[in-house]
Amino acid sequence: MTxxxxxxxxxxxxxxxxxxxxxxxxxxxxxxxxxxxxxMALRGPTIVCEVTGCLEVATTIYPYTxxxxxxxxxxxxxxxxxxxxxxxxxxxxxxxxxxxxxxxDVIAIGGDGGTFDIGFGAISGMLERGHDIVYMCYDNGAxxxxxxxxxxxxxPGQETTTSWAGKVSPGKEQRKKPLAEIVAAxxxxxxxxxxxxxxxxxxxKFRKALEVEGPAFIHAFSPCPRGWRSQxxxxxxxxxxxxxxxxxxxxxxxxGTEYKMSGPSRRLKELRPLDxxxxxxxxxxxxxxxxxxxxxxxxQEQVNDDWEILxxxxxxx
Amino acid sequence: xSEKYNEIPxxxxxxxxxxxxxxxxxxxxxxxxxxTDETCLWVxxxxxxxxxIYCPDxxxxxxxxxxxxxxxFDLEYCKGCGICANQCPTDSIRMENE
Amino acid sequence: xxxxxxxxKDQIAIxxxxxxxxxxxxxxxxxxxxxxxxxxxxxxxxxxxxQKFAANGEVHCRVIPVESEHSAMSACIGASAVGAxxxxxxxxxxxxxxxxxxxxxxxxxMPIIFTxxxxxxxxxxxxxxxxxxxxxxxxxxxxxxxxxxxQEAYDTTIMAFxxxxxxxxxxxxxxCIDGFILSHNVERVEMLPTKAVENxxxxxxxFIKLDPDNPITMGPLALTDYYFEFKEQQERAMEAVPEVFAxxxxxxxxxTGRRYGMFEEYRTDDAEIIIFTHSTPGGTAKATVDVxxxxxxxxxxxxxxxxxxxxxxxxxxxxxNAKAVIVFEKCRSFGAPSNPLALELRTALYDLEKRPMVVxxxxxxxxxDCPPTTIVEGYEKTKEYLKKGKAPLYETMxxxx
Ligand SMILES: Cc1ncc(C[n+]2csc(CCOP(=O)(O)OP(=O)(O)O)c2C)c(N)n1
Ligand code: SF4
Ligand code: SF4
Ligand code: SF4
Ligand SMILES: [Mg+2]
Numbered sequence: 001m002t003x004x005x006x007x008x009x010x011x012x013x014x015x016x017x018x019x020x021x022x023x024x025x026x027x028x029x030x031x032x033x034x035x036x037x038x039x040m041a042l043r044g045p046t047i048v049c050e051v052t053g054c055l056e057v058a059t060t061i062y063p064y065t066x067x068x069x070x071x072x073x074x075x076x077x078x079x080x081x082x083x084x085x086x087x088x089x090x091x092x093x094x095x096x097x098x099x100x101x102x103x104x105d106v107i108a109i110g111g112d113g114g115t116f117d118i119g120f121g122a123i124s125g126m127l128e129r130g131h132d133i134v135y136m137c138y139d140n141g142a143x144x145x146x147x148x149x150x151x152x153x154x155x156p157g158q159e160t161t162t163s164w165a166g167k168v169s170p171g172k173e174q175r176k177k178p179l180a181e182i183v184a185a186x187x188x189x190x191x192x193x194x195x196x197x198x199x200x201x202x203x204x205k206f207r208k209a210l211e212v213e214g215p216a217f218i219h220a221f222s223p224c225p226r227g228w229r230s231q232x233x234x235x236x237x238x239x240x241x242x243x244x245x246x247x248x249x250x251x252x253x254x255x256g257t258e259y260k261m262s263g264p265s266r267r268l269k270e271l272r273p274l275d276x277x278x279x280x281x282x283x284x285x286x287x288x289x290x291x292x293x294x295x296x297x298x299x300q301e302q303v304n305d306d307w308e309i310l311x312x313x314x315x316x317x
Numbered sequence: 318x319s320e321k322y323n324e325i326p327x328x329x330x331x332x333x334x335x336x337x338x339x340x341x342x343x344x345x346x347x348x349x350x351x352x353t354d355e356t357c358l359w360v361x362x363x364x365x366x367x368x369x370i371y372c373p374d375x376x377x378x379x380x381x382x383x384x385x386x387x388x389x390f391d392l393e394y395c396k397g398c399g400i401c402a403n404q405c406p407t408d409s410i411r412m413e414n415e
Numbered sequence: 416x417x418x419x420x421x422x423x424k425d426q427i428a429i430x431x432x433x434x435x436x437x438x439x440x441x442x443x444x445x446x447x448x449x450x451x452x453x454x455x456x457x458x459x460x461x462x463x464x465x466q467k468f469a470a471n472g473e474v475h476c477r478v479i480p481v482e483s484e485h486s487a488m489s490a491c492i493g494a495s496a497v498g499a500x501x502x503x504x505x506x507x508x509x510x511x512x513x514x515x516x517x518x519x520x521x522x523x524x525m526p527i528i529f530t531x532x533x534x535x536x537x538x539x540x541x542x543x544x545x546x547x548x549x550x551x552x553x554x555x556x557x558x559x560x561x562x563x564x565x566q567e568a569y570d571t572t573i574m575a576f577x578x579x580x581x582x583x584x585x586x587x588x589x590x591c592i593d594g595f596i597l598s599h600n601v602e603r604v605e606m607l608p609t610k611a612v613e614n615x616x617x618x619x620x621x622f623i624k625l626d627p628d629n630p631i632t633m634g635p636l637a638l639t640d641y642y643f644e645f646k647e648q649q650e651r652a653m654e655a656v657p658e659v660f661a662x663x664x665x666x667x668x669x670x671t672g673r674r675y676g677m678f679e680e681y682r683t684d685d686a687e688i689i690i691f692t693h694s695t696p697g698g699t700a701k702a703t704v705d706v707x708x709x710x711x712x713x714x715x716x717x718x719x720x721x722x723x724x725x726x727x728x729x730x731x732x733x734x735x736n737a738k739a740v741i742v743f744e745k746c747r748s749f750g751a752p753s754n755p756l757a758l759e760l761r762t763a764l765y766d767l768e769k770r771p772m773v774v775x776x777x778x779x780x781x782x783x784d785c786p787p788t789t790i791v792e793g794y795e796k797t798k799e800y801l802k803k804g805k806a807p808l809y810e811t812m813x814x815x816x
Contacts, residue, residue, distance in 0.1 A: 022337035028398035045627030085493025125482030233399025
């Protein structure tokens with residue numbers, strides 16, 4: 001009795017909306033679109049567990065909620081644990097005849113801060129225990145809700161309010177955690193990177209994540225015009241650009257070992273230069289100062305290397 | 318906002334799904350999208366819909382009525398971000414200052 | 416639920432059990448749906464024993480072997496939110512790691528049962544008993560009940576579900592035993608037939624739950640305009656506890672002949688000096704009082720069970736005519752004028768025109784032994800203070816200084 005995913009416009013228009021208008025995410029924020037696309041993939045009754053962050057705060061300001069799904073938020077670092085409790089409780093109550101639904105999908109959602117950093121222990125535990133949960137990280141590259149502080153998901157060279165660009169600092173200097181691969185290393189059945197621009201790819205992957213047995217992880221790139229100092233109208237374009245420059249390539253990992261490059265990334269002849277991406281956002285503006293030319297070069301080399309390694313893992317020569 | 322403690326649901330539970338629609342965000346807008354039917358693929362043959370797919374505020378309304386395709390914005394909620402205009406493949410939307 | 420009947424003797428199983436094992440057996444009989452817990456001495460046996468029941472198919476419950484106590488309480492909330500009957504167990508550092516989520520559990524009105532083997536907090540790290548862990552969480556919104564014997568721990572654990580899940584309450588409960596002193600001490604425990612426990616508790620009927628057919632939002636952001644009202648709701652729920660608690664005890668008494676009350680009064684009727692404490696020192700105090708009474712001393716014990724909500728009025732009634740109340744408590748509130756148990760008592764007594772002297776002894780930190788001589792020493796000191804008409808706000812006893 002599962003409902004199909006909606007990939008064609010006509011089907012999408014018919015799919016019930018899961019997040020209404022009237023939420024208070026900033027104009028041009030990509031996160032609500034990400035939730036909309038998640039909704040297109042759903043196959044039936046679903047419960048959402050969310051961590052603290054922009055998406056949680058701005059969609060559920062009492063007495064209003066934009067959510068049309070059963071939804072729970074407890075704290076900043078524990079959606080994976082809350083979801084573990086939800087899925088196990090539902091399963092056992094079904095066995096005991098106290099839960100009427102044949103199947104319920106449980107989705108946990110966290111920002112990059114809630115996922116890469118403070119909530120990582122809980123996520124790793126969830127993966128290790130193997131609960132049938134889809135965890136989606138919407139990654140806007142910083143702790144945006146608390147005013148743009150760096151996270152383990154912040155790119156090198158990115159300026160945040162805790163990784164300032166200054167006379168002696170080019171913004172964040174450390175690498176971004178390779179989260180999708182860290183998750184996959186748990187031999188997680190399904191891991192995929194997505195962005196909202198490539199919406200069909202997004203919906204298809206999210207649906208796969210729901211359908212695999214055991215945990216699945218979706219790493220969604222989520223442009224944030226306020227924190228990134230980018231134009232509000234460019235959010236989808238930036239999602240695409242991040243794929244084209246190799247900062248957020250699109251791929252899947254099955255059972256932690258089998259890599260597959262997804263269409264949009266596979267079709268790239270070569271990466272676009274990082275400059276094309278950096279120049280669209282105030283948070284990278286300082287990189288164009290002459291003193292950071294070498295740093296910039298090293299970042300380009302890093303991304304080129306990562307791209308070659310990823311291609312090799314995906315069996316692309 | 319005048320309810321007493323015993324006049325609201327327990328523990329902050331919000332029992333009316335999607336009631337955020339009572340909160341209008343249209344007032345945030347600095348620019349408004351203007352749509353041209355002539356070039357729009359939805360109006361022409363009920364295809365495309367990229368603006369609808371990408372709009373973060375569900376403010377594009379694609380309506381099918383009596384075999385006709387009608388296009389509207391919901392300006393009660395549209396925040397004027399310009400994503401629709403930026404992504405339209407036929408340049409059928411432009412942004413205008415409020 | 417069918418009417419509660421006295422369980423005939425031949426259906427009662429009698430076993431020698433430690434406090435931990437007694438709780439594990441109680442949990443086994445409460446038809447839990449989910450138990451999520453993380454090991455920490457001296458609570459670990461609760462979880463180990465329960466896991467063994469699960470491994471042998473003796474319970475129909477999902478045990479979630481979480482990676483931390485923070486996640487234990489979080490998973491409990493998730494499970495409770497969909498309507499499950501849920502329990503966890505911890506102590507000391509584990510309870511401290513749950514801290515943030517304790518407040519979430521209480522404010523989200525999740526009737527989770529949390530059994531605690533009280534243990535000192537670091538540092539230095541110490542595995543032995545004092546009450547710093549749960550005392551620190553006294554403002555978290557949990558109901559707190561402290562027990563003195565393995566039987567009482569068993570009985571209280573069972574009753575806790577019925578109190579917590581009552582729609583007038585809907586608050587989580589900490590059921591506390593003294594680490595090692597009770598958790599690892601074998602006592603005779605009478606166990607009810609599982610059917611009787613199931614009949615007594617019934618199945619949890621959630622007041623509201625996460626449900627795809629009725630998709631509510633739980634745990635939103637509430638700011639200056641509403642937050643305070645939700646705190647008021649929480650306080651009202653606390654106020655409803657004594658009545659529900661009494662009703663549950665009455666039903667339990669019908670079944671077992673046992674009831675404990677919010678506190679136990681021991682030879683307090685004509686007592687001029689009343690010892691006020693709880694958990695295992697309560698037992699020590701009662702035994703000591705028997706000896707003192709033989710010598711003609713007019714002394715009794717008020718053994719507290721329910722610390723939250725604090726039975727203020729009722730306690731005042733018991734102690735108001737005494738000359739002095741001696742508090743023995745295993746916690747120091749650093750920098751405070753006195754310590755948690757005495758602070759509550761003094762607040763309760765403040766408005767009386769004529770009030771007993773309150774003498775506060777901090778004892779047993781980090782498991783330091785508290786033999787009957789400790790009680791006697793405190794008693795003798797109090798008599799001195801009464802003569803002088805003055806006592807210090809608190810003093811430590813049993814520390815080398
Ligand atoms: C334990 C705890 N520490 C810190 C915070 C403050 N806090 C709330 S949201 C947040 C950042 C969220 O960042 P992220 O997860 O990236 O989500 P975003 O807001 O960027 O969407 C922080 C630091 C908190 N709520 N709880
Ligand atoms: S700060 Fe960024 S992520 Fe947060 S709502 Fe605004 S645009 Fe979205
Ligand atoms: S301007 Fe933004 S909010 Fe308004 S309709 Fe276009 S995409 Fe939606
Ligand atoms: S994106 Fe442009 S062409 Fe496509 S439906 Fe919208 S307005 Fe019409
Ligand atoms: Mg973020």
